[in-house]
Amino acid sequence: MKAMKRYLLSLLLFISLHSLAQQTGLRSRRSWYLPDHLKLQFAGNIGFLSGGPGYVSRNKTLETDLLFGFLPQKFGGDALVTTTLKTTYSPWRIGLKNGYYVRPFSIGAYLSYTFGPQFDTKWPSYYPAGYYWWATSIRPGAYLGGKAGRNVIINNRRRPLELYYELGTYDLLVISYVQNKSFLKLRDIVSLSLGVKLGFD
């Protein structure tokens, strides 16, 4: 719990420092390599909390994020660190009153890597080739979701702030489901994640 609080605080600190740097330095034109937004996500098989920078396409429909996730032992039975690359496509934007808007539909995919000596990317040589066909460290997954946002004023600057949800699953669960449609229901392999996105544009 303590570790998580510290983790959260440092993430938030990072967000605010980042926005401060923006305010003083790069007011008009941002360098191409600076991230377009930061995300903080809860659950979704990439950590208890995960966060990190991301980029968005010019038409704002395609986001790609690099997230660093942590699962404390208290919530996971084992402390696990995960990095994730994810891409989300949200084709439609519906404007609402008072600067609110929704992107009702998102679809995306991710690739996560969990650190630990018990996880393998390439199986050790004492296994015959193809003995186990999957890597335990890398998990591909996919999700559907949506988000709602509005522009907020932070440090005298307009920042788009979005809340999103995702319903996702990953390869090993999909295979289990496809082969066991009598015992497994879709809800057995799908889990929910929630997140916040703070934009810099």
Next chain:
Amino acid sequence: MLRWACVGLVLTLTSCDDLFQYNPNEETLLDKDKNLTAKNIERIGLLPVSDTTRFILMGDSQRWYDECEEFVRSANQQKDISFVLHAGDISDFGLTQEFKWVNEIMTRLKYPYVTVIGNHDVVANGSATYRKMFGPLNYSFSFGHDRFIFVNTNSREYAFDGSVPDISWLKAQLAHNPGKKNTIVVGHVPPFDADFDKNLEEAYTNALADDPTVKFTLYGHQHRFYEGQFYDDGVNYHLTTSMGARGYMVISTWKGGYNVERVEF
């Protein structure tokens, strides 16, 4: 303000159980899913003992949940069964979620069940989850005229480092049999399989053969029914098939004898 509200929301939502998942390899278990070996041995200890003990040996439920459900329906039709032994490979990917699914199915049995760890159950965080959910990887218990010894034989998962199976533990268990009960050693990988440590094969099979109370020994792993006295030493090796192959064995034991019956469902 909004940010802290979100953090608060996130913390509140963690109280839900299955809705949120944090990592495929998380080891989150409810108390009812912990220490199942000890709990089930306690249940077995309360069962009435008769001259003949009948139990079921099944195994390799890995990613065959639908078939495993059918196994339970078939097993529940059998007469005079005391308990069920799962010969390992409970899970396919070593994921806690898989162990929970199989346990959900196996708790619909009319009988208590106990397990031995399979090679797939060792993968990733699997053995840690197995320890929390079931208990020790090597253990034993007695019922009636029989003594069951469950031993981790998944040598390949430990890089054939000489530690698995634990021969000295096995020998100590075999030596500790004051009542001269029938001894039934249960493992996942049989000693003649390529996944069993070649350097320990002789020590293992000799340990069984040198004990006159060991008449037969039980395994899974090869997804086929198979039996024989492979070492010409008086010990019969019996392998049960997988759930995918829709088969299991009903074993009857009595003082000085036993019988194995194959069942397909």
